[in-house]
Amino acid sequence: MQLKILIADDHPIFLTGLKEVIETDEGLKVVTSARNGKEALQQFQAYSNLDVVVLDINMPVMSGLEAAEQLLQIKPDLPVIILTMHKEKAPFMKSLEIGVMGYVLKENAVSDIVHAIYKVMDGNSYLSPEISSYLLKRNAFKTKQENEPDLLGLLTPAENQIIRMIAAYKSSREIADELFISEKTVFNHRMNISKKLNITGKNSLLRFALDHF
Structure with a gap:
């Protein structure tokens, strides 16, 4: 079809x-x-x-x-x-x-x-x-604003690694392949990150990642 x-x-x-x-x-x-x-x-x-x-x-x-x-x-x-x-x-x-x-x-x-x-x-x-x-390349020159809450400090090392990969526009499949984990595990990490950061909605996690890396 x-x-x-x-x-x-x-x-x-x-x-x-x-x-x-x-x-x-x-x-x-x-x-x-x-x-x-x-x-x-x-x-x-x-x-x-x-x-x-x-x-x-x-x-x-x-x-x-x-x-x-x-x-x-x-x-x-x-x-x-x-x-x-x-x-x-x-x-x-x-x-x-x-x-x-x-x-x-x-x-x-x-x-x-x-x-x-x-x-x-x-x-x-x-x-x-x-x-x-x-x-x-543009994000590489971005500096963190003063008084910005350290939201990334709420995340585990594994979650920080995944959100950095999201900021690099990697799909869940690409993240899973690079980290030798299942897509379901990546999905669970994404859900936990969103819950900890209190972000919801379509593309919200990608937007957060781009704003912070």
Whole structure:
């Protein structure tokens, strides 16, 4: 059975190319497309059985982030991927805040998009490697603010190790493989960390990790 996908971009040539790239995988089918965020919302409501939505971040009438926010209010568990030309941290953090699962650099869409679709369908976050590398370099120069509570002091050494790996954009499977533990153990660690730090919500643990490393 093919996954049903909605794509949205205001550049017709890119939209056509993106559809062709996605459909090189026999398991994926672009069933509809849109030229702006408002059209994407309308198409989403017209096709009630969509599996994944791919949105350009900069579109007229309504941006990709605005559309994503409304889509995720309608269906909170919807896998949404944002396409972007830029590597800035602010829009990326905003996308995490509203529940976006994938964030793909447009110049690498040909190589990244199919992998991103399967990752978000499995419930994992996906970030283009070039963006993650850029953000990690920026975070390396970040200094801890004075009077900030030492929340990481609440965690065990094992939990600190895992949250550092989360900040490096590693999936639960990748963490499990590197530490020679099961994915279930990683899941339990993630749950314990979230409970200790009193954080809830989609992408909340990743956002915390990025803010502290």
